[in-house]
Amino acid sequence: MRKKSTRLLSAALAVCMMLSVLPVGAFAAEPGAAEPENGVSAQEETEPYRLKGGETVNDTFVAAHGDVYELSGPYTKSITVYTTKNVTLNIVGNVDVNMGSALLNVKDARDLKINAGQYEVVAKVKNTDAAAFMNLNASSATVVVQNGRYLDGEQRLSFFTVVAGTLELNDVYIAAKKTTFPILNGSEVYINGGDLTAEGYYMVYNAPWPWAGIEKAGTVIIDGAKIKNGFVGSENGSVEIKNSTLENNDGYCVSIEGGTITLNNVNVSAKGEESHNSRVLDLCGKLYDDTAKEIRITNGGTYEALAGGMTVVFGGGLNADVTLDNITIKNGKYGVDCRVDKKHELFIKNVTFEGNDTDIYLSSGEDSEEFGNPYVTIDPTFTSEAKIEVQNPYEGRRITTYTNGKAYQKNLKLTSANPGYVIGYKNDYRGEYRYLTRGYYVDSEKAVATAEINGELNQLDSTKLIAKDTEVTLKAADTAPKGKKFKGWKLYKVVNGTETEITDGTELSKLLKNGTETTATLTMPAYNVKVEPYYSNIPYNITAVNCTVDKTEAPMGDTVTATRRALKANERFIDWTVKVNGVEQDTDTFLTPDANDPAKVRFTMPAENVEIKANFKGIPTLNIGDHVTANIDGSDASVPSGSAVPVGETVHLTATVPDGQHFISWTVLVGGEEQKADTFLTTPDANDPAKVSFVMPAENVEIKANFASNPTLNPTLRVGDHVTATIEGSDASVPSGSTVPVPKNKIVHLTANVPDGQHFISWTVLVGGEEQKADTFLTTPDENDPTKVTFTMPDKNVEVKATFAEDPIPEPDPVGPSDTGNIQGAISAVVVGAAAGVIIYEAGTGIYRVINMPSIPMPSNRIELAELLWEHAGKPEPVSTALYSDIEQDDTDAQKAAHWAVEQGLMKDDADNNKFHPAFPVSKLRTCLTWNAAKEKGLFAKTEE
Structure with a gap:
C-alpha cells in the first residue's frame, strides 16, 4: 500500500503546488455555546452576523460586526479568518461548499470556536485536489470544532489541513467516501470522540507536505474516537491513540514510518486481503534514520486480524524501541513481526497472544549476533504463551536480550515455530537468555518421561521436542507386570525411524543416573531417544508332597510337570490337591493330565507359590x-x-x-x-x-437286608369306650371296649356315642401299634356328622377310640337378664337333646354356613352380632327411629340393626340410659343361641334355614 500511496501523493502534489491557497473543510458551531472570556463585550448583545462567503474576518471586521458569526446555506467563495481576536462561528443550517478552494482559510486567530450541532457540511469542491473545509495555518490559533456532520461529494485532498496551529475536533462525524486525506496535519490535532469513516484509505495523515507548507509532521492525539475503514498514518511525527476503536476492512488501521506512536486502551481490527494491506498495525521505521524514537502499545485493548494471512503488528525496518504492554494480539499469521535493528528493542510485557499462527516473528540479517538480528525483551509480567519463529534458524541463535538479577526467563512460556527447533535456556556470564537450538524427542511409551519446559513440568512423547542437555526424569510403573520385577532401563538411539540399542557402558553412564528404585534421570543427548524399562522374571517356589516335580521354582508362565509316587501295598490313588499361596484350587481347571502317563499332570506356573500334593487311601x-x-x-x-x-x-x-x-x-x-x-x-x-x-466305590461299603414277619390272615379290631362298630355284611355289632378279628379289606362302620354333658372332639387310630392320621385313614359319609366314620380293614391290627369334652355353660345376655321365651327354650333343647357344644351349635343352627362364607367373620361384639342378624333378615326397617347415644349418629346401619334386634326380642338394651353397649363382647355360644332364636321366630329366609 505504501507504493500506491506514494503514487497518489505525487499526483496530488503536482496539482496542489499550483494552488496559492490550500482548500479547507467547512465547520459548524453549536448554537448557544458559551462565549470566550476575552470576547468582545460590546458585541454580546449584537445579533450574530451571517457570513455569505468572500469575507475576510480581521480585527476591523470584528469591530464592525462582532465576534459571533453564522454559517448556513450554499457557499461559492472562501472565508478568510485573519484576526487577533477570539471568534465564534455557529453553523445554524446545512452548509454546501461548491467552489475550488477551502470554505475557511484561517491565517491568524486566537480561539476560534466552530459549533455545528447536527448540521451537515457537504463539500462539492470542483478542484479534486483542494482542501474541502478548512485550511489552518496560524501558529497562534486554537480552533475547536464542536459536533457537525462533514460529508464529501467529490474527491479531494482533505477535510481539515493543519499547517500550523492547534485543531481540536470534538464529537464530529466525518464520512469520507472519496477524500484522500480527511485530516492532514503538520502541527497539533486533537480528536476527542466522534465517528470517522473513510473508504479504505487514510483518515488522519500526520506527515510533511512541503508544497502545502507542512515542513514536518506534528502531533496527533485521538481519544475516545471510532475510526472505520480509514487508517491513521504518520511519518516521523508523534501519534497517541487512546480509548478508541479502529476497524478497517480494506487495509491497515495504523501506518507509522518513523517518529513515535502510543496506543493506550485501543481495540484494533483489520481485514486486508492484498499483500501490501495484510497488516493491522504497519509500524515501519526508516533505516539509519535516528528521528524515530519510541512506539508504545499499552494499557488494554485488543489487536485482531480479521482475515487469514495478516500480520497484527508489523515492524519492518523499524529503528525505534517498541513496547507492548497489557494488550491482546490475536488471530494473525504473525502476532508481532519484529524487524528492529540491534540498536533498538522490542519489549513484550503483560501481553496475551490468542489464535496466532506465530506470535512473534524475528527477522535475521546475518548468522551472527553482530549484524541485524533482532531480539525481544520479555518482561517477567508476561505469563501468556508465545510461539516464536525466526527467519533464518540456526543452532544457538539468541531469541531474547540478556537480563541480569533475579532469574525469570527460564519460566517464560516460549515455544519454537521453526520445525525441528526448540527454545532453550541459558544463564551464563553474559546474563540470562533464551536461544534457538535443535530439539529432540523422548519416546517413552512404556514409561513416563517428564522434563521442565518453560518452568513447568511436562510429560514427554514423540511429538514434544526438548533441547540437548535437558534433564528428563524417567519413571517406570509403580507396579511391575505380574510375575516380574523392575530390573533397569534400556535406551535406543532413533535415527530416521531406526532404533539402535545403546549398549556402550561409558555412553550409558553419561546419559543415565539412577534415582529411586524405579526412576532415573536422563541427560538429553543430541539425538532422538527411545527409553523403556525392562523387567526380570520372579521365580516362585513349588512344594511337592507325595510326588516329584521337574523344577522346584519357576517364573510365571512356565510349565511344571508333577509325577505322583508309586502305590504302596493295599493302597490306591485318590486325587490331587493344589494350593496357590495357601488357597486351594480347582484341580479340574488347574491341572492337565498326561495322556500317556496317568501318574503325571502339568500346570502353568502362576505369579505365586504353589503346593501340589498326591492323595492316597487304602483299598475300601x-x-x-x-x-x-x-x-x-x-x-x-x-x-x-x-x-x-x-x-x-x-x-x-x-x-x-x-x-x-x-x-x-x-x-x-x-x-x-x-x-x-x-x-x-x-x-x-x-x-x-x-x-x-x-460297583465298588472308593469308600467303605456296609449293606444289610431288611426282613419282616409274614402278615396275619385275620387282624383284630379294638374299639374304645362309647364306640360301636359294625362289619359290612354282618348284622352283629362290636360293642364298646371289645376286640374282635376282622378279615383284611372288610369295610368297618364306627359310631361315637356322645355321653351326656359332653360333645365329640376327634378320633384316634392306631394301625399295627403306630398312630395314623384319622382324617386320612377314616372317611366321614355325612360331613355334617363327624361322629360316624368308616374304614377298610388293613392286614394289621387296628385300634380306634373317640375323644369327648365337657359342654360349656351358656352365658347370660351382658345387658340384662338372659334372653327369654323362645331363646331359653332353644338353650334347653340344644343342651339336653343335641349333645350341647359350640361345634354342635354351629352345625345345628346353620350359622357355620354363614361364617364360612368369604369375608364374613364370627361376630366379636354386640353390634357385629346385631348387624349379622339384621343383614340376613334382609335389612328390615325398625319401628323406632330413635338413636342410641353410644352408636355414632351417622352410622345408620348400626342404629337400625340394634333397634331391630331389640324390637324382635333377640337382644336387650339399656333403655334407661338410651344405650345399646355395642362394643360388649359376645361368645360363639351366645352367637349360636341368638341365631337359633331368630330362626325359630321365622326371621330368616328359607335359604338361611
Whole structure:
C-alpha cells in the first residue's frame, strides 16, 4: 500500500503546488455555546452576523460586526479568518461548499470556536485536489470544532489541513467516501470522540507536505474516537491513540514510518486481503534514520486480524524501541513481526497472544549476533504463551536480550515455530537468555518421561521436542507386570525411524543416573531417544508332597510337570490337591493330565507359590449283614464280611429270607453315610429284589437286608369306650371296649356315642401299634356328622377310640337378664337333646354356613352380632327411629340393626340410659343361641334355614 500511496501523493502534489491557497473543510458551531472570556463585550448583545462567503474576518471586521458569526446555506467563495481576536462561528443550517478552494482559510486567530450541532457540511469542491473545509495555518490559533456532520461529494485532498496551529475536533462525524486525506496535519490535532469513516484509505495523515507548507509532521492525539475503514498514518511525527476503536476492512488501521506512536486502551481490527494491506498495525521505521524514537502499545485493548494471512503488528525496518504492554494480539499469521535493528528493542510485557499462527516473528540479517538480528525483551509480567519463529534458524541463535538479577526467563512460556527447533535456556556470564537450538524427542511409551519446559513440568512423547542437555526424569510403573520385577532401563538411539540399542557402558553412564528404585534421570543427548524399562522374571517356589516335580521354582508362565509316587501295598490313588499361596484350587481347571502317563499332570506356573500334593487311601472294605452273601463278578467264591474289595469291581449280593419272614428292603451306607438303595443298587431280576449288584466305590461299603414277619390272615379290631362298630355284611355289632378279628379289606362302620354333658372332639387310630392320621385313614359319609366314620380293614391290627369334652355353660345376655321365651327354650333343647357344644351349635343352627362364607367373620361384639342378624333378615326397617347415644349418629346401619334386634326380642338394651353397649363382647355360644332364636321366630329366609 505504501507504493500506491506514494503514487497518489505525487499526483496530488503536482496539482496542489499550483494552488496559492490550500482548500479547507467547512465547520459548524453549536448554537448557544458559551462565549470566550476575552470576547468582545460590546458585541454580546449584537445579533450574530451571517457570513455569505468572500469575507475576510480581521480585527476591523470584528469591530464592525462582532465576534459571533453564522454559517448556513450554499457557499461559492472562501472565508478568510485573519484576526487577533477570539471568534465564534455557529453553523445554524446545512452548509454546501461548491467552489475550488477551502470554505475557511484561517491565517491568524486566537480561539476560534466552530459549533455545528447536527448540521451537515457537504463539500462539492470542483478542484479534486483542494482542501474541502478548512485550511489552518496560524501558529497562534486554537480552533475547536464542536459536533457537525462533514460529508464529501467529490474527491479531494482533505477535510481539515493543519499547517500550523492547534485543531481540536470534538464529537464530529466525518464520512469520507472519496477524500484522500480527511485530516492532514503538520502541527497539533486533537480528536476527542466522534465517528470517522473513510473508504479504505487514510483518515488522519500526520506527515510533511512541503508544497502545502507542512515542513514536518506534528502531533496527533485521538481519544475516545471510532475510526472505520480509514487508517491513521504518520511519518516521523508523534501519534497517541487512546480509548478508541479502529476497524478497517480494506487495509491497515495504523501506518507509522518513523517518529513515535502510543496506543493506550485501543481495540484494533483489520481485514486486508492484498499483500501490501495484510497488516493491522504497519509500524515501519526508516533505516539509519535516528528521528524515530519510541512506539508504545499499552494499557488494554485488543489487536485482531480479521482475515487469514495478516500480520497484527508489523515492524519492518523499524529503528525505534517498541513496547507492548497489557494488550491482546490475536488471530494473525504473525502476532508481532519484529524487524528492529540491534540498536533498538522490542519489549513484550503483560501481553496475551490468542489464535496466532506465530506470535512473534524475528527477522535475521546475518548468522551472527553482530549484524541485524533482532531480539525481544520479555518482561517477567508476561505469563501468556508465545510461539516464536525466526527467519533464518540456526543452532544457538539468541531469541531474547540478556537480563541480569533475579532469574525469570527460564519460566517464560516460549515455544519454537521453526520445525525441528526448540527454545532453550541459558544463564551464563553474559546474563540470562533464551536461544534457538535443535530439539529432540523422548519416546517413552512404556514409561513416563517428564522434563521442565518453560518452568513447568511436562510429560514427554514423540511429538514434544526438548533441547540437548535437558534433564528428563524417567519413571517406570509403580507396579511391575505380574510375575516380574523392575530390573533397569534400556535406551535406543532413533535415527530416521531406526532404533539402535545403546549398549556402550561409558555412553550409558553419561546419559543415565539412577534415582529411586524405579526412576532415573536422563541427560538429553543430541539425538532422538527411545527409553523403556525392562523387567526380570520372579521365580516362585513349588512344594511337592507325595510326588516329584521337574523344577522346584519357576517364573510365571512356565510349565511344571508333577509325577505322583508309586502305590504302596493295599493302597490306591485318590486325587490331587493344589494350593496357590495357601488357597486351594480347582484341580479340574488347574491341572492337565498326561495322556500317556496317568501318574503325571502339568500346570502353568502362576505369579505365586504353589503346593501340589498326591492323595492316597487304602483299598475300601465291604461289610455285609446277616442272611446276605456276596461274590465278585467273575468269581464263584463268596466274599466274607469285612473283606477288602478293589475300587471298580462289580459285587453281587443275595438276601436269604429267614423262615416265617419276607424280604422288605436293602440298607446301604457308603463312607458311613446312608445312600438311596434304589439308586446305588441295580436289580438284575426285576421280580426278585433280594438279588442286587453294585460297583465298588472308593469308600467303605456296609449293606444289610431288611426282613419282616409274614402278615396275619385275620387282624383284630379294638374299639374304645362309647364306640360301636359294625362289619359290612354282618348284622352283629362290636360293642364298646371289645376286640374282635376282622378279615383284611372288610369295610368297618364306627359310631361315637356322645355321653351326656359332653360333645365329640376327634378320633384316634392306631394301625399295627403306630398312630395314623384319622382324617386320612377314616372317611366321614355325612360331613355334617363327624361322629360316624368308616374304614377298610388293613392286614394289621387296628385300634380306634373317640375323644369327648365337657359342654360349656351358656352365658347370660351382658345387658340384662338372659334372653327369654323362645331363646331359653332353644338353650334347653340344644343342651339336653343335641349333645350341647359350640361345634354342635354351629352345625345345628346353620350359622357355620354363614361364617364360612368369604369375608364374613364370627361376630366379636354386640353390634357385629346385631348387624349379622339384621343383614340376613334382609335389612328390615325398625319401628323406632330413635338413636342410641353410644352408636355414632351417622352410622345408620348400626342404629337400625340394634333397634331391630331389640324390637324382635333377640337382644336387650339399656333403655334407661338410651344405650345399646355395642362394643360388649359376645361368645360363639351366645352367637349360636341368638341365631337359633331368630330362626325359630321365622326371621330368616328359607335359604338361611
